[in-house]
Amino acid sequence: MLIFRQPFADEEKRKAAEQAWDRYTPGSTLEVDLVLTNEQELHDGVNPNVKLGSQFLYGEDVCHRYPIVPMKSLDE
DSSP states (O other): OEEESSOOSSHHHHHHHHTHHHHHSTTOOOOOOOOEEEGGGGGGOBOHHHHHHOOOOSSOOOGGGSOBOOHHHHHO
């Protein structure tokens, strides 16, 4: 999951960010499911798998600022 500080200005910029992995890793056999979000989208909560079971890699870890999504919300 890549968390951006601000929402994307438009869909074109979002698609470019989604395709960044493919552009910089041509021929890689590593499969990555890339999820893009922004801090505004995290105000409702962070998935427990992300908040509690992920490995922070780069930048500023912001997940501690936001609550975990209630389990009931995950079932819906």
